[in-house]
Amino acid sequence: MEVKLPRKRDVPRKTILISCHQLKLNSNSNNLLYLFSDACWYLDEQARYYRQTIILSSHLTPEMNALFNGLCLNYEGKIKLATEFTGVLPKVQLEIRQVYERFDASSIGELDDARFEYFCTKVYPKIQESDEGGVLLFASSYFEYIRLSSFLKSQDASFCRIGEATSQQDISRARLWFFEGQKKILLYSERSHFFHRYKIRGGHHLVIYSLPGRKDFYPEVCEYARRISKSQVQCAFFSSGPIVGTSSARRLISSDKDMFVFC
Structure with a gap:
């Protein structure tokens, strides 16, 4: 079947x-x-x-x-082919400082809520306090994209958004507002990037709410922040293997540190 x-x-x-x-x-x-x-x-x-x-x-x-x-509970057992990932960090051509931050979750089922709580209490206040705009906020899933959009609206944040269902007129307007600095934050979804690969200008800081499902999207999104001074990535470490590589992911998981920097 x-x-x-x-x-x-x-x-x-x-x-x-x-x-x-x-x-x-x-x-x-x-x-x-x-x-x-x-x-x-x-x-x-x-x-x-x-x-x-x-x-x-x-x-x-x-x-x-x-x-x-x-x-998968077949009585004869099961087999899994494991892949050793080399990671895509070397493909990031810009000289940027990528910061991975750990957040606590009591269980896998609570992961989404824990990530959202961390963003609302730790990450967004830094964005709000900063006078500099050009914040590109990337969300990998549709539900995260909608949840972040609702949160930013509730905070009366200066933001625009580009998702898979956004009309072409609104997309053009959002890209222009972000490039000219009229909007501080651009919320961008992975599915929109998958279908269109828009050329986005005006980014100074990159905040990846959740790592892309397709690892090759990571260096592509980093290219959008041409004048980037610091890249912040909040992610669940168990999903970071394809991005940082298998060996680096093991170090992330086993370490007691709450912050990791890749340059």
């Missing part, structure tokens, strides 16, 4: 994998005879232990790891 996983805005991935080994509601008589004779484990709700699952992707994500570890 081929299962295509939807985007985050659609039905949760977990629901699909749980449902794919359940009985069909429109089972005909032949199917029922098969179930009673040769596949009684369906009736015993043991199908999950017989389901064969193949996960293929050019980009490994924490969500895929969660599916593999928690929902």
Whole structure:
């Protein structure tokens, strides 16, 4: 059975994998005879232990790891091909100081809320207090993009935004406002970058709310901040391997430090 996983805005991935080994509601008589004779484990709700699952992707994500570890339960076992990432930091051609900051989360389920709380209490006040504009705020997921947009509106922040659903007229206006300094913050989504690769000018500081799912986007986004003096990256360390490299990611995870600098 081929299962295509939807985007985050659609039905949760977990629901699909749980449902794919359940009985069909429109089972005909032949199917029922098969179930009673040769596949009684369906009736015993043991199908999950017989389901064969193949996960293929050019980009490994924490969500895929969660599916593999928690929902792939075949009784014969499972195998995972591990990849050693070299990282894409050497591809960042600008001489910039990249700061990775650690934030605490009680569990994986609380990760999104913990990240948002850290941004609201630690990162945004620094942006608000600074007199300099040109802050490019990058969000990797659609939900993060919407959440940040709502927060900035509630703070009456000087910002514009470019997302996948933004009209061409609003995109042109946002790029102009950001370039001329009329807006202090430009909120930019990964999906918009995926589809369009807009040329964005006027960036002085880069704040990556969450690392891009596609590692090659990292150096591309860094190029937008041509006069950048400091790049701040708030990220979950378990998803940083493709960006900083596997060996560096291990050091990030095992270290007691709360801040790491790559130059």
